[in-house]
Amino acid sequence: MNKYYLICTFLCVLFSTKSYTQNFREGDSLLLDKQYDVALLAYEKNYFELVEFPDTTLSAISLQEAKNACLLRKVHCLKAMGKFEEAGKTALRFDLANLSDSSQFILRNELIVNYYLSGFYEDALSQIQQLRFFVKDSLLTQNSKLWEILCLTQLKRYPEAKEVFGAYASAKNVKMNIDSVFAFEKSNKFKSVKKAATLATFLPGAGMLYVGNTTEGLVSLGLQIATLGFGFHNISKGYYLSGFFTGFGLFQAFYFGGIRRTELLAEQKNRQLIDLYTTKVTKALIALEN
Known part of the structure; x- marks a missing residue:
């Protein structure tokens, strides 16, 4: 701060x-x-x-x-x-016509930074390209590679991020084991949100097991079996309304809720991995700057 x-x-x-x-x-x-x-x-x-x-x-x-x-x-x-996000919208109001390279850099860099911090990584990359087009001083634009690396990492475009990182390190005359920095690229631990949802649809709890939340998956399966069993039990005893509305109603709530919960867990898992990988790249960039 x-x-x-x-x-x-x-x-x-x-x-x-x-x-x-x-x-x-x-x-x-x-x-x-x-x-x-x-x-x-x-x-x-x-x-x-x-x-x-x-x-x-x-x-x-x-x-x-x-x-x-x-x-x-x-x-x-x-x-x-x-x-x-609001800061980025405000930065869009800058009048960038006919400015010097130094002024262009300061103002356009604000757009890049705020788009990145807002999570609009594609927009940040677009602003980086505009910065390099309008600012002719290569010494000023060189540091934009730092934001480009971070954006590409957030977007899981690791080969591109790795290539830009190499160029950035070379420009600073620093030797660094870039393969080591991006070692996580070879171990794809990301979970398919679509696959997780499909598993949860056909086998309740399986999607959560796939994501890695074993306990929650077993609890979800148990609740759905229990509510379904409750519904059949009541119907077999002649309590048709309570069996249908209470038993099957709860089953549907847990069933569809389980699918959505599985999707959220997969998204959270992927987000955690992206943050972890971005942190590793960020630490390497800090080491590069020092």
Whole structure:
């Protein structure tokens, strides 16, 4: 978190070299005081005034810079609040026309970071390609490979991630056993959600066993057998309504609930593996940077 605030401070200082940023003092003070909701309102008020009542003494370029500086501060607030999707939408409001490479990089990088943190990995990859197209300075765009590696890892596109990782390490003149970093690629432990659901459909509890939740699978099977048995028992005793509505009703609830639960467990299992693999790659990237 401290590293995040250092980055925000650096960017604010970078954009605060302009005289118009004096108008952002209220929002900046609130941002530093971690009153993010109120700071957002202050910055939105500033942005509204820049759009509706622009300072006629400002050139078109200065006005563009002022709007972008205001929006950048809003993005910082939203990121600090953990509202990454909203931060990404705010970043889309940046005016990127005819900016210098350094300004383009700062603003476009916000789009990449917030798309990644929102889980929109394909969108983040698209923004990475746009960054490389519009920013000509290769020294600036080189670090975009870091986000590309993480996005590809999240999307389970491991061969591509491995290739980009190799290129990134070479660019930094660092030797690293990349095969070791991506060793998990050879041990495919992901579970098919479709297969898990199919097993649960034809053999209650089997899908959960396939996913690896043995206890829950046996409990699910037991509950479905018990409720089905309860229904048949009541019907055999002449209690048709209770047998049908209670016994079979509960059976259907456990049966279809079991299928959905199996799908969720498979998805959770896969998510845990993706997070585990991404953590391994992230640690390797940190080691590479150090």
